[in-house]
Amino acid sequence: MSTPGNETTAVSTQPARRRSLGAWRNPGIWLTLVTVLLVSAWPVLTQKASTREVIFTMLLSVVLASSLNIILGYTGYVSFGHVVFFGIGGYLGLYLMSTFGSSLWIAIIAGGIAAGLLAFLLGKAILRLRGAYFALATIGVNEAMRAFINNFKPFGGPIGLSLNFQVYQDYGGAAKALWLSYYLLVSITVGSILLSYLVKSSKFGLGLVAIREDEDAAEVMGVITPNAKTWAYVLSAILPGMVGVLFFFKNGNIEPTDAFRLHFSIELLVMVMLGGFGTVLGPIIGAAGYQRLRGFLLTSQLFKDIQLSVAGVLLLVIILFIPAGAVGWLRHRFPALRRVLP
Amino acid sequence: MQQINLLLASLPDGILLGFVYGLAAMGLTLIWGVMNVINLSHGPIIALGMFGTYFLFIRAGINPYLGLFLIAALGLLLGILIYVVAVHRVINAPHLSSLLATFSVNMIIIGLGTAILTTSPYNVDFSLGSLKIGSTTLLGTRLVAALVAILYSAALYLFLYRTRPGKYIRAVANNRAAAELMGIPSSRILALSFGLGTMLAAVSGALIATFFPFNILSGGSYELKSFVISVLGGLGNPIGALFGGLILGTLEGIIPAFLETTWVPVIEFALFVLILLIRPSGLFGAEE
Numbered sequence: 001m002s003t004p005g006n007e008t009t010a011v012s013t014q015p016a017r018r019r020s021l022g023a024w025r026n027p028g029i030w031l032t033l034v035t036v037l038l039v040s041a042w043p044v045l046t047q048k049a050s051t052r053e054v055i056f057t058m059l060l061s062v063v064l065a066s067s068l069n070i071i072l073g074y075t076g077y078v079s080f081g082h083v084v085f086f087g088i089g090g091y092l093g094l095y096l097m098s099t100f101g102s103s104l105w106i107a108i109i110a111g112g113i114a115a116g117l118l119a120f121l122l123g124k125a126i127l128r129l130r131g132a133y134f135a136l137a138t139i140g141v142n143e144a145m146r147a148f149i150n151n152f153k154p155f156g157g158p159i160g161l162s163l164n165f166q167v168y169q170d171y172g173g174a175a176k177a178l179w180l181s182y183y184l185l186v187s188i189t190v191g192s193i194l195l196s197y198l199v200k201s202s203k204f205g206l207g208l209v210a211i212r213e214d215e216d217a218a219e220v221m222g223v224i225t226p227n228a229k230t231w232a233y234v235l236s237a238i239l240p241g242m243v244g245v246l247f248f249f250k251n252g253n254i255e256p257t258d259a260f261r262l263h264f265s266i267e268l269l270v271m272v273m274l275g276g277f278g279t280v281l282g283p284i285i286g287a288a289g290y291q292r293l294r295g296f297l298l299t300s301q302l303f304k305d306i307q308l309s310v311a312g313v314l315l316l317v318i319i320l321f322i323p324a325g326a327v328g329w330l331r332h333r334f335p336a337l338r339r340v341l342p
Numbered sequence: 343m344q345q346i347n348l349l350l351a352s353l354p355d356g357i358l359l360g361f362v363y364g365l366a367a368m369g370l371t372l373i374w375g376v377m378n379v380i381n382l383s384h385g386p387i388i389a390l391g392m393f394g395t396y397f398l399f400i401r402a403g404i405n406p407y408l409g410l411f412l413i414a415a416l417g418l419l420l421g422i423l424i425y426v427v428a429v430h431r432v433i434n435a436p437h438l439s440s441l442l443a444t445f446s447v448n449m450i451i452i453g454l455g456t457a458i459l460t461t462s463p464y465n466v467d468f469s470l471g472s473l474k475i476g477s478t479t480l481l482g483t484r485l486v487a488a489l490v491a492i493l494y495s496a497a498l499y500l501f502l503y504r505t506r507p508g509k510y511i512r513a514v515a516n517n518r519a520a521a522e523l524m525g526i527p528s529s530r531i532l533a534l535s536f537g538l539g540t541m542l543a544a545v546s547g548a549l550i551a552t553f554f555p556f557n558i559l560s561g562g563s564y565e566l567k568s569f570v571i572s573v574l575g576g577l578g579n580p581i582g583a584l585f586g587g588l589i590l591g592t593l594e595g596i597i598p599a600f601l602e603t604t605w606v607p608v609i610e611f612a613l614f615v616l617i618l619l620i621r622p623s624g625l626f627g628a629e630e
Contacts, residue, residue, distance in 0.1 A: 029468055057545060078438045078441065081448035105595075125615075126615070126618070126619065129618060129619070129621070131437050132374075132378070132380050132437045132441075135380070135437065135441060136380065136614075136618060137615055137618045139566070139569060140569070140611045140614040140615040140618065141611075143566055143607065143611045144608060144612050144614070146607075147605075147607035147610075149603070150607075150608075151602070151604050151605055151608060163478030227513075245543050269438070269441075269442060270442065273438070278437075286440075305456075305457040306454060306457045307453065308449050308450075308452055308455050308456065309449065309450045309452075309453030309454050309457075310453070311449060311453070312446040312447070312448070312449030312453060313446070315442065315449065315452060316428055316443060316446035316447070316450070318432045318441065319439055319442050319443045319446065320428070320432065322438055323432075323435060
């Protein structure tokens with residue numbers, strides 16, 4: 001999976017002693033975090049629910065795309081079923097909340113753990129497959145999981161689970177609960193960006209990139225590839241599991257078709273590609289850009305009926321002519337930017 | 343006893359459907375075998391095939407089985423067009439590029455299809471009567487569809503193994519660089535293979551439309567079935583796909599006699615992942 005613009009950062013090739021501090025000297029990561037926080041603060045300042053919803057969708061995509069990027073961009077494994085972690089986290093979280101009356105906090109942590117555990121077990125099995133075989137297996141896992149949950153009685157089968165309205169009383173009513181979910185999502189987003197950056201600038205991340213470029217060579221050079229891949233998969237699954245709980249908590253109900261929407265997984269791939277895979281900034285820009293574009297197409301008079309086609313044409317143009325994505329292209333075109341664009 | 347009756351009712355139906363599924367999967371697996379591209383626009387093309395039958399039969403009054411020839415020709419041309427526009431540039435790129443390129447074609451077709459045809463169900467009201475053997479009833483349309491699927495498979499086999507372009511396709515599938523050195527115009531052969539793959543998808547869609555209602559999104563589930571079948575029969579092995587289709591059809595015929603129908607996809611996809619893990623070359627594939 002080598003494309004121009006995916007060189008490892010200068011940071012990760014520095015000696016180990018300097019790296020521990022060097023990672024934090026990169027202005028790019030601070031700039032990214034500040035920008036994300038400023039954008040997140042906007043609905044808080046204006047107190048408008050509609051802007052909050054727009055930013056919520058955007059941040060949700062940022063978390064999912066950044067997480068996907070760990071296994072897709074750094075390690076080079078194309079996962080078509082990443083939404084499975086989002087769905088399983090959401091299901092377990094809502095199950096705990098609706099059946100055992102557990103709090104949102106416990107549900108979120110449980111969702112993350114469940115997704116991580118699933119990724120660990122799946123990873124042990126399907127990460128042995130390479131290339132398109134892995135991609136196909138992830139589609140299979142997603143569909144098998146959806147079909148299974150559809151028949152799984154404790155999770156409500158095809159009807160799914162819904163939360164009693166009373167649940168929101170514990171958090172000061174439905175309106176307050178929505179704001180609470182928003183704040184939690186903002187903190188998870190910051191966490192996902194930090195995670196993505198830390199993985200990329202660590203020795204572990206360097207091993208992942210080596211796997212992406214040439215798995216056999218990486219193994220010869222001393223990367224324990226099965227472990228590295230499995231942990232990358234686990235790391236890319238935990239946060240999606242947590243935001244799954246948040247999203248469906250806010251929604252109030254969960255159904256198999258919503259939780260395991262294959263199309264959503266592919267949208268995530270598109271976001272990562274748009275921004276530039278294998279970069280920290282890429283998925284963030286890609287996710288925000290994609291959601292903005294989608295919002296624009298859906299509301300414009302001219303495009304609203306054929307918004308999917310317009311998005312398809314744009315995607316095709318990007319794949320054919322700028323395969324490295326926006327950030328990858330910038331890094332390739334202006335080498336000086338490589339130091340600042342993580 | 344009740345189960346045996348159920349089995350007698352559903353198994354023959356499942357087997358007949360299996361041939362049509364196999365035909366769709368053959369298109370997917372042919373493209374994979376020749377150029378290592380998983381065609382994610384497979385589903386929408388199946389759906390376009392369905393609408394082909396609808397427009398030719400309901401609007402133009404052409405017999406659905408005569409219309410198949412026209413649909414096949416259009417499918418071939420559409421495939422060549424998709425190859426030239428979307429696939430050719432990424433043919434040597436990493437898998438992600440070709441997957442997303444074909445997926446963008448999927449989005450374009452679905453987007454336009456939804457705008458023009460909406461997502462409400464269409465139905466081709468066409469009947470050939472039915473055949474009754476004991477407690478088993480076979481629908482005429484399904485019998486003919488299975489027959490057509492077998493004929494198409496036979497034709498594909500003859501084309502691949504008895505004609506010069508077929509030989510070229512096999513050569514390019516085997517080793518593109520070596521084929522080019524032998525003077526085979528590989529780009530044209532790749533375009534032809536992609537066209538043949540979409541042709542098979544469109545024809546299978548046209549056949550399915552004669553007995554199931556459909557809309558523009560219906561292709562998706564057949565695309566997923568095609569994945570399962572292709573893996574069962576060995577990715578890249580068109581003849582294996584026909585047997586894979588039969589296995590899937592048989593499963594769909596047997597499972598409802600013992601479990602609720604909703605368990606069918608669980609078993610199908612679990613089997614799919616299992617086969618990928620244990621025998622990625624498929625049940626009939628050679629060891630790699």
